[in-house]
Amino acid sequence: MSALILLVAPASDGQISQIANSFGVDWPHLWAQIISFSVVCGVLYKVAYKRVLAILEERRKQIAQSLANAERIKSDLEKTETQRQETMADAYASCTKLIEEAHAASTRILEQETHRATVMAEQIISKAREETVRDHERMLAELKQEVGRLVVQTTAIVTGRILTPEDHRRMAEETARQVAG
Numbered sequence: 001m002s003a004l005i006l007l008v009a010p011a012s013d014g015q016i017s018q019i020a021n022s023f024g025v026d027w028p029h030l031w032a033q034i035i036s037f038s039v040v041c042g043v044l045y046k047v048a049y050k051r052v053l054a055i056l057e058e059r060r061k062q063i064a065q066s067l068a069n070a071e072r073i074k075s076d077l078e079k080t081e082t083q084r085q086e087t088m089a090d091a092y093a094s095c096t097k098l099i100e101e102a103h104a105a106s107t108r109i110l111e112q113e114t115h116r117a118t119v120m121a122e123q124i125i126s127k128a129r130e131e132t133v134r135d136h137e138r139m140l141a142e143l144k145q146e147v148g149r150l151v152v153q154t155t156a157i158v159t160g161r162i163l164t165p166e167d168h169r170r171m172a173e174e175t176a177r178q179v180a181g
Helices: 002-008 015-022 027-159 165-180
Strands: none
Touching: 027 165
């Protein structure tokens, strides 16, 4: 609207002309500048402004897509973290279970081995006792024989006579009865 007033202003010598003259307005140059500016604005609008707007719109779409991708990646990362936490919890539970099973198995094996060692020790002690009884009986038998032989020999020396095998046997039995009794 003010451009129309300015167009009309040069023709009339009114108050607008006086203000324009006091500011040093050169009407032909002003009109040339207005036309140049309009042409430049039109060309920039046609050539550059539409391209800039298209580029800005494309960038806006890319930014929106990047934000959507970032949200999707963040969501995927949260899911992955949740899965990792669940996997770690499962692994910890499995590990704890395995440790408990290993403790139970080691306790069971320890009890079995202790029982087996006790049984073996009892068998060894039993065999040692049997061996001791056999050795004792064998030594007693040898002692009886030796004592009988010594008694016979001593009797033969004391009596001065030679003893018959029947005398030897009888004295050995008598000595054995006395030693046993």
